[in-house]
Amino acid sequence: MKLNCLSLINFLILGCLSVVCVSQDFDFFYFVQQWPGSYCDTKQSCCYPTTGKPAADFGIHGLWPNYNDGTYPSNCDPSNPFDQSQISDLISSLQKNWPTLACPSGNGTAFWSHEWDKHGTCSESLLDQRAYFQTTLNFKKQANLLQILTTAGIRPNGESYSLEDIKGAIQGGTGFAPWIECNTDSSGNSQLYQIYLCVDTSGSNFVECPIFPNGKCGSNIEFPSF
Numbered sequence: 001m002k003l004n005c006l007s008l009i010n011f012l013i014l015g016c017l018s019v020v021c022v023s024q025d026f027d028f029f030y031f032v033q034q035w036p037g038s039y040c041d042t043k044q045s046c047c048y049p050t051t052g053k054p055a056a057d058f059g060i061h062g063l064w065p066n067y068n069d070g071t072y073p074s075n076c077d078p079s080n081p082f083d084q085s086q087i088s089d090l091i092s093s094l095q096k097n098w099p100t101l102a103c104p105s106g107n108g109t110a111f112w113s114h115e116w117d118k119h120g121t122c123s124e125s126l127l128d129q130r131a132y133f134q135t136t137l138n139f140k141k142q143a144n145l146l147q148i149l150t151t152a153g154i155r156p157n158g159e160s161y162s163l164e165d166i167k168g169a170i171q172g173g174t175g176f177a178p179w180i181e182c183n184t185d186s187s188g189n190s191q192l193y194q195i196y197l198c199v200d201t202s203g204s205n206f207v208e209c210p211i212f213p214n215g216k217c218g219s220n221i222e223f224p225s226f
């Protein structure tokens with residue numbers, strides 16, 4: 001009884017504090033990187049950006065505010081649409097690290113605009129447009145997945161690797177357990193498509209993921225070349 005009252009009081013106090021002090025309405029971010037070889041070798045294929053074939057490296061997909069129950073907010077502020085003039089100094093870095101592979105070929109603007117409008121606006125009280133893109137670029141630098149994997153002998157050469165080895169390498173290299181999303185190549189083989197890490201609500205540190213998305217990889221998955 002006593003405990004219950006205390007926890008109720010605690011709940012009220014913390015609940016009020018969190019309303020007063022912290023205005024972002026989400027619990028953590030997913031930071032998602034994708035392997036271009038696995039985007040492109042599917043049945044659906046891909047289109048290189050107008051700026052040319054991207055480097056054979058993981059590219060950023062996005063930084064997505066999420067709730068602890070697995071759901072997520074989206075399109076949070078139509079009054080604050082993507083505005084490229086706010087990130088003009090980041091364009092060349094975005095072209096390199098956050099390349100679009102959607103068809104028809106694009107110059108990146110549609111991809112970045114989609115990511116900001118759908119996801120970025122949901123953390124705008126924490127990160128304005130420039131900070132959102134800059135922060136995401138910084139996380140890619142911090143979690144150099146290709147380097148981590150190749151150091152562990154896991155190379156994008158079309159061979160298969162155990163999912164456990166891939167997870168273990170990333171856990172060892174970043175300090176945090178990743179979630180791996182697979183897709184299938186045009187022959188139906190399960191392959192390494194996207195890697196999820198989690199970031200706290202301050203947008204400054206990786207944290208263990210409170211919840212992982214749904215989906216399943218094979219126990220051995222291909223790491224295609226690009």
Ligand SMILES: *[C@@H]1O[C@H](CO)[C@@H](O)[C@H](O)[C@H]1NC(C)=O
Pocket residue numbers: 084091107108109
């Ligand atoms: C991409 O093309 C659109 C339309 O021509 C243009 O407004 C935009 O500034 C371009 N973006 C980049 C990054 O060059």
